[in-house]
Amino acid sequence: MSAIAPTLVRHKASDAATTSAIAVNSTAHTASASDTLHASNAAPLTVSVDCPAKTNLVLHVGSTHEEWGGRHELDTIYCAVGVYDTVTATAKQPGTGFSLAIEGAYLGDLASSSADMRRNHAVLALFAMAEAAGREPDVALTITKRIPVGAGLGGGSADAAATLLAVNRLWDLHWPVERLRAIAATLGADMPFCVTGGMARGTGFGEQITDIAPDSEQGLRLAKEGFAGQVLVGAYQSQLSTPEVYHTFDVVGAGAQDANHLQASAISLHPRSGQAIEAALAAGARHAFVSGSGPSVVAFVPDDTAADQVITAWRDEALVDRIIRAVAPAKPSVGVSH
Ligand SMILES: C[C@@](CO)(OP(=O)(O)O)[C@H](O)COP(=O)(O)OP(=O)(O)OC[C@H]1O[C@@H](n2ccc(N)nc2=O)[C@H](O)[C@@H]1O
Ligand SMILES: Nc1ncnc2c1ncn2[C@@H]1O[C@H](COP(=O)(O)OP(=O)(O)O)[C@@H](O)[C@H]1O
Missing domain, CATH: 3.30.70.890 (GHMP kinase, C-terminal domain)
Known part of the structure; x- marks a missing residue:
């Protein structure tokens, strides 16, 4: 595992309860040697995503379905909670593959030496994006964990969703949320919700998302x-x-x-x-x-x-x-x- 020093000036995670779109902040940093890799086009060098935890205001559990890998049918109301992990994605030289660094005071079983970084949800999300885009996963990922691990707060899903959002921007794909959610649904039940946060109803095994706008009847x-x-x-x-x-x-x-x-x-x-x-x-x-x-x-x-x-x-x-x-x-x- 190689640790990549973050190049982005950290910005404060937004707690805005009313914002309905994903906020995009641009920050400048001083040029370094590696900047030249992308100097010729407009693609960013580093993308940093703050992704909140989730909870379930309602979680009704139905029967299991074979076609969903034995998962249970759900009817849930997801609500994103403003405890944020930060995933930073930085372009690497072509052919050098991915790297992952994880930092934070409370890493739970992620700190164990037996934790396989190729099974980390952020890395799975990077691979899924690489396959969908027909690209190599030459990206350095850094996760700053603040969401408690294995806690029912969807921290792994938040990191995966953050990675989808980061790579979508890093590679200038500009895929719409629906396409990112479809990729997320192949990785986990909670992940499609985490791509947008806010509040939403989840059905199916939790992956079918209907957003609840703050100013809708249900949101109010x-x-x-x-x-x-x-x-x-x-x-x-x-x-x-x-x-x-x-x-x-x-x-x-x-x-x-x-x-x-x-x-x-x-x-x-x-x-x-x-x-x-x-x-x-x-x-x-x-x-x-x-x-x-x-x-x-x-x-x-x-x-x-x-x-x-x-x-x-x-x-x-x-x-x-x-x-x-x-x-x-x-x-x-x-x-x-x-
Ligand atoms: C319970 C919930 C509530 O939002 O999340 P957490 O509180 O753990 O974060 C979710 O249903 C978890 O979502 P997530 O952790 O993404 O689930 P997945 O990776 O798809 O599945 C992990 C395992 O949970 C069980 N599972 C998950 C979803 C579902 N609808 N029925 C299930 O039985 C299955 O045993 C499955 O193998
Ligand atoms: N990026 C990640 N963040 C947290 N947990 C992860 C991550 N990648 C893989 N995991 C594994 O997923 C399991 C569930 O973690 P988490 O998503 O935090 O909890 P929960 O599913 O209860 O919301 C943990 O055992 C952890 O080792």
Whole structure:
């Protein structure tokens, strides 16, 4: 693995709840030797994408389908949460292949020496784009991870979506979102949503996306119900495996009141998540639930007072290992450097 020094001036991830398009920021940097590689055309040298985590405001799980590789039918409402991974894609000399560097304080099982970088979701996305575009994957990828790993927050999907967006720009393909989503759907259930973020309904095995605009009837209703604005993410050192949570769901089923049908399964495997949900609701959260397949807990809070109360409750009883403050819904943003 070769580490590539980022050449892009880091820009702040956008928390904008109302932006409906993917933002594109251009930043200049001083010329270096490698700039000459692209001096002759307008293609950028480096593209940097901030891609948010996701949660599921509703996750209804149906039966399994053989034609989907045994995956379950879903009816879900995705919501992007403003905790961002940054994927930086830099053009490499033709024929030199790809490289991957991962940085961050909380890398979970990605830090393990046995983690195969060719199976990393960002690398799979790079390969898928190379195949679709008929090009070699001569790209240096750097992932700055902030989204907790194996947490039900779709971090791998966010990195894959960020890579699709980055390479689409790096190679001047300008493919529309629908085409990127079709490629994403071959890689994972969550990935087509992560390409655009915001809020959306997901059907099929989660890959069929219908966007929910913030100013639509449903978008406004969700915001009025408290599913927008300040969010606290309660994260854990331990991870849950998505297939194991689905298998456990097949045995234990869904809790009667649960909008997330995987919640009872996740809590049976990781009881602290259930305790954190109860404490957050008692402390003033409007909604608190397991994020997707867990174990992370997401709490929507109406104001700073409620946020502080939830943080205190979680900290006093050590119900979570780490607390991240964020805003939802969130969108990916693309930064370009020549
Ligand atoms: C549960 C959810 C909720 O959004 O995400 P996470 O909370 O884990 O991030 C998703 O359904 C996960 O999405 P993702 O992790 O992309 O799934 P995939 O890679 O396609 O599948 C991983 C495994 O999860 C199970 N799976 C996934 C999707 C689905 N509709 N039914 C399933 O049973 C299968 O065992 C599959 O082999
Ligand atoms: N870029 C990536 N970021 C996070 N996890 C990844 C990535 N690539 C592969 N993985 C693997 O995918 C698994 C699920 O991680 P993640 O997507 O963070 O969680 P979840 O599916 O619960 O939302 C982890 O075991 C991790 O090793």
